[in-house]
Amino acid sequence: MVNGLLFFSPNFSLGSMKVDKDRPSTWVKYRNGLCSDCRGSCCMMPVEVKGSDLVRLGLATEDELQTSPKKLAKRLIKEGVVLSYREGTDLFMFVSRPNGDCLYLHPQTRLCTVYDRRPDVCRQFPSIGPRPGWCPYCRK
Numbered sequence: 298m299v300n301g302l303l304f305f306s307p308n309f310s311l312g313s314m315k316v317d318k319d320r321p322s323t324w325v326k327y328r329n330g331l332c333s334d335c336r337g338s339c340c341m342m343p344v345e346v347k348g349s350d351l352v353r354l355g356l357a358t359e360d361e362l363q364t365s366p367k368k369l370a371k372r373l374i375k376e377g378v379v380l381s382y383r384e385g386t387d388l389f390m391f392v393s394r395p396n397g398d399c400l401y402l403h404p405q406t407r408l409c410t411v412y413d414r415r416p417d418v419c420r421q422f423p424s425i426g427p428r429p430g431w432c433p434y435c436r437k
Contacts, residue, residue, distance in 0.1 A: 316338070316433050316434060316435055317433070318338045318339070318341055318342055318433035318435075321426075321427040321428035321431065321433075322428075323433075324428055324431040324432055324433050324434070325431065325432060325433075325434045326430065326431055327423045327430055327431060327432045327434075331432065331434050334436055334437050335407075335432075335434050335435060335436065335437065336407050336435045336436070336437050337398075337402050337407040337408070337409075338432070338433035338434065338435045339419075339422050339423070339426075339432055339433060340398060340399040340401075340402040340407075340409065340419075341393075341396075341397045341398055341399070341402075342426075342433070343390060343391075343393070344390070344391040344393075344399055344416065344418060344419070345383075345386075345388040345389065345390050345391075345418065346388065346389050346391060346416040346417075346418060347387065347388065347389075347416070347417065348362040348366060348369070348387060348389070349362075349417070350389075350416035350417055350418075351369070351373070351389060353414050353416075354411060354414050354416070355414070356373060356378060357369050357373070366382065366384070366387060367382065367384065369382075370382030370389060373389065377392055378391065378392060378400065379391060379392060380392045380393075401415070407437060
């Protein structure tokens with residue numbers, strides 16, 4: 298409010314804040330059914346996965362993971378699937394498409410193409426994440 302006038306920033310719409318996936322304070326409280334008409338905003342966030350997720354997705358074998366996660370990371374980086382590997386946490390960061398979408402998010406349907414094999418972090422969202430219980434819902 299300036300000089301008694303109320304100004305709305307571009308992030309506001311009719312007095313209510315616009316959801317921004319990079320600002321969890323703007324997210325909406327998650328409820329069942331919310332995903333059915335969402336654009337998949339959570340699938341536009343960085344995705345860190347465990348080795349077991351890579352095995353489930355068919356990107357690695359158990360043996361390969363046990364033998365040398367660093368070698369596995371090097372191979373997956375070369376293949377363009379993984380961006381990086383953090384040895385301290387044993388987490389692999391997936392590459393995103395240029396628009397920020399997950400590699401497995403279908404560009405037209407906005408549905409996960411590996412839903413039955415999706416990583417644990419995706420299975421558990423929004424119970425875990427930057428603001429547990431809340432999601433960056435955006436209507437299709």
